[in-house]
Structure formats: C-alpha cells, structure tokens
Amino acid sequence: MDESVIISNAFHHAPWGTPITIYFWLVGASAGSFVISSFGWVFGIKRYKPLALTASVMAIFLLMIVPVLLIWDLGQPWRFFYLMLPGYWHSTAPMAWGSILILSYPVSMMVYSVFVIKGNVTWARITGILAIVLALSTHWYTGVVMELNPGRFINHTALAPLLFLTGAFISGIGGLLLVLWVQNFFRAAEKRISWTLMSEMAQYMMYGIVFDIFLLWLEFMQTLYGNEGEYMGHDVVLMNLFSFPYIWLEAVIGLFIPLLLLVSPIKHNKVVILAASAMVAFGVYGMRIWWVMGGQFIQTFY
Amino acid sequence: MNRVRFMAETHNNESKHHHRDYGIQTPGTKGVPGTKRYAMAIDLRKCIGCMSCVVACKAEFGTPLGVWRTWVKTADKGAYPNTTRVFMPRLCNHCDYPICVRNCPTQATYKHEDGFVLQRYNRCIGCRTCIVACPYNARHLVPEKRTDGNLPTLVVDKCTFCIHRVKKGLLPSCVQTCVGGARIFGDMNDPESEIAKLLAKEKVTVLKPSLGTEPAVFYIGGDFEIMSENKSYSNRTTQLKEEFNTFKRQHPGDAFGDIVEGESTMYWVKKNMVDFVAEIPHKASGVGKIIKKLIFG
Incomplete structure (x- = not known):
C-alpha cells in the first residue's frame, strides 16, 4: 500500500524565536558567572575573592539585558506586570515561577555585591547563599519551562535542567575568563587576576565540559532510541535542519575542541585558555537554538 | 475498565486526589454523573471536504487571514486507480486536562466547568506559552491587523466550541453548517444525547491519546496516515x-x-x-x- 500524501493543511508559526534563545543563554552565563563569584565569599576560597565583584557585576549586567528581550517579545508588552500581580499569577505555570525568580535574582546579587564592596564577610556570605540558590533556580526554570510540555518531544526530558545548568556553568566561566582578560589591561599590575587562577578556572570549565558531553550523549541516546516523535526530532531536527547549532556549534566548537585544548599539554597557555573560553561561551548558544527553535519545529506541521 | 469509567468511579468514591486538578481548571468531567461535558464527534466517513465549517468559523469570529480556529487537513491515499481522498477537520480538543491551562502564567486561559477551554483576552499578555504547550497546534496569536478594529489583537486565540451559541441552545457554527452531518456536538455525559449514543456505539479515537490530555474531540473512522504528527511533516507534497x-x-x-x-x-x-x-x-x-x-x- 502506498503511503498517503498530505495535500492541504493549516500553516502554523513556531511561537518562540531568537530572543528567547538569547535570553536562555544570558541567564545561563549570568548564573555561571555568579557561581564563580561565590567561590571566594560564600565557599571561603580566598584566592577567588579578588574576582568576586567582577563576576557578580558581569552576572548582573547580563541579566539586565533580559527584560528588554522578554518584554518586547510579548504581544502586549505593557501587560508584563500581570506576571507578578496577585490574582493573575498562576502557581502551576513555570513562567510564573520564572517571573519571580528573574525579579529576585538580580536584586539579591546587587545586595550581595554591596556587601562585597563593603567587605562585610558575614552578610556577603548570607546574601551570597541566597543569590546562588536564586541563580541556580533561575536557570533551572529556563530548563523546565519547555520541558513541562509533554507534546514537545525533544524538550520533554528530565535532563533539561541539568543540561541548562551545566551549560550555564561552562558558558559563565568562559565569558568571565574573557572579561577578566580584558579587565587586566585596565588594572594596576598588582591588582591583576593571575593566569594561574584563570588557568584553574579553565580546568573547572573542562570538568563541566566533560559532564555536558555526558548529558548530551544521554539526550542523543534518548532521541535515537525514543518513540516516533523523539526519533523524528532526532532525524529531522537535530541531525538535519538544526545540525549546525547542534553538531557543529554546540558539540564540535563548544565542547569537543575546547575539551581537547584543555586536556592537552598546552592547556595553561593564555591563547589556548582564551580560545577555549570563547568557543565554549559561543557553543553553548548553539544548544539554546536547537532546544528552543528545533523543539518547536515538527509540531508546526501538525 | 476503561479510563473514562475509572475516572468516573474514583470521582464517585470522592478520591479526588487521583485527579490532576492543578491550575485553574475544574477536574476532568468525562463520564462523571451530575456534570456536563460538552464534546464533539467527527465522523470522517461523512466529511466531504467542502470546508463550509472553516468558512462558517471564519465568519462567526472574523478570524484574520493566516490563522485558524478550525481547519480541514486533506490527504490523498493509495495509487492510481485505487485512490481515495481523506479529510480530517481539526480544532481545539477542549482537553479534560489541558496543558495550556496549567502553563498560562496569568490565568488568561481556563477550563469552564462544562468542559470548554476558554481564553480571557483582557488577561492575555501574548507570551505564547500556551501555544508552546498545546500538543494540537490549536492556538494562534491574533495578528495586529484585522478587519474589525474593535476585536482584540496580539493576544492568543482559539476555538471556544462556540460557547456563546451553545449557552443559547444553538449548535457551534461549524456543526450547524456541516452539510454531511459529520460534526456531532453535545453533552457526552447525558446518556440521551446524540453524541453519547454515538460514542457508545462507534469505535472512536482521539489525537495523541498517550499524552493524557483526555481530548473532547473524538474521531470516527480516523486514518493513521492523516492523524500521525510525523507523517504530517514527512508526507507533505512538494x-x-x-x-x-x-x-x-x-x-x-x-x-x-x-x-x-x-x-x-x-x-x-x-x-x-x-x-x-x-x-x-x-x-x-x-x-x-x-x-x-x-x-x-
């Protein structure tokens, strides 16, 4: 029997586009950067204290761009405050959780930064703990906001928050290393962040890359051995239409090449560290593309 | 015991905790005595693909170009000379457990106690989360330009099962206008209704039953070739x-x-x-x- 051919159907748009992919990347890099900031003041690793403020300011700055993307992406931008209004706020909606987190996370980081500037160890630690919980929660939310849709086969996986958090950790470190490198040009010699410390951070990034590759492998296996929809997502979306962001941008440029660089004998070389950082920060954005836009692709034809 | 009966019995035993009644939605009411559950059965054997339902819906709501509350998917099957053309009208499934409702951050979309899944335009911020959530592609963002300037724009819209007509004792416009009598609408919890009798007699199926949304749109004579999401993508004509x-x-x-x-x-x-x-x-x-x-x- 010949298969049928679909000769007419309604056209549908994929509802979320590039602004959402950028937003997911920004929140991740912000959370990753803040984790490094907390090393010194929250976890007591003193050698990280000099870069805590830079990392925290970078995390705040990245998050400040988010409202521009989110509010103007709405059909009714002036109604954005409905997300926080009692009587409107919907407790079962992941986006409602996110609206609270996106509001409270930068505030907590700002308060933490004030105590870091003042050198108040106790309050920097207390507010730092709160901010780090909010940082992780905010990025966890970006993972679940699409995960909790059983109809989106590529996104409907419990690995989503872990994939996002690991990507956040490595892209945050990558971005921070680049910022610290630039910042060193403008700092007095005695205040510069040492390459030994930056090299150590690059090694943390390497561990994160290994874990991210492991998670990506699990996701790959799930789609390959998955149900009809998951396999379709694997075959048509990931390996075909979105193969550039999935295979090249995320896996090759963002994970495998940086991994090879950071385990090689030249792993402490400045250029190697900076190149790996840039590739990781850029590569993680590839994951945000296939996750958001690829996850919506097939269903638009249903 | 089928799922509908199981749910009805657990409801009777006041075991409401088995229901996924999270969000601003009434618990599932399929087969629950004493409640109404409006549903639609679409007999695909009777659909002739005249598209009058699509036109009636567009006329009823002034639905703008490029978006649809209901549409008819069409497929050609077989090889010459043994061919046939199959149709499948599509619309919001008014699920008993709608994913769109639980995911709407501003309570703009909700489930009515009689089973309608509805949209409140004054609360909608146009975030399109519900479109992401809907497994059936039944929602759309209303374009900025539409013929009647008094109607809402840039908010999400969807089929309402014509609640404004149903509450006045009329049938939904797509049912009213169906020349083949393929669309049957009514309260499936009323054993004397046409739809309840039909659902009891015919073999029916719903779209994506594995998602657990409990759709209230039933298809009679459904064809896998046209109901499959993946084939809808891979089997399109050039x-x-x-x-x-x-x-x-x-x-x-x-x-x-x-x-x-x-x-x-x-x-x-x-x-x-x-x-x-x-x-x-x-x-x-x-x-x-x-x-x-x-x-x-």
Missing part, C-alpha cells in the same frame, strides 16, 4: 511544502521562531532577531499611546 515556506517568508510575524526548510537555519535565526528588533519602536509607540491615554484620558 507543493504544500513550498506553500508553507512561502507563507513563512511573507509572514515574519511578531518575532516568531520560523525556520524555512532548504535555507540556512542560522540565516533564519538572525532574521528572527532582526525582525524582533525592528518591531521594538512600533511596539514602544503603542505602549506610549496607552500610557498617554491613561494619564491624559
């Missing part, structure tokens, strides 16, 4: 594929995430962002007008 691509190119929309097949994915990723940025001044002027109106009247 002409339909090109029509869809043309549609995407000509309707950039409001920062949608469309990708045109056969063209660079990264080009469309960039284009989406350029379209988004280009629209900000226009949206900002709209916000400015609203603020001005609020302050100066």
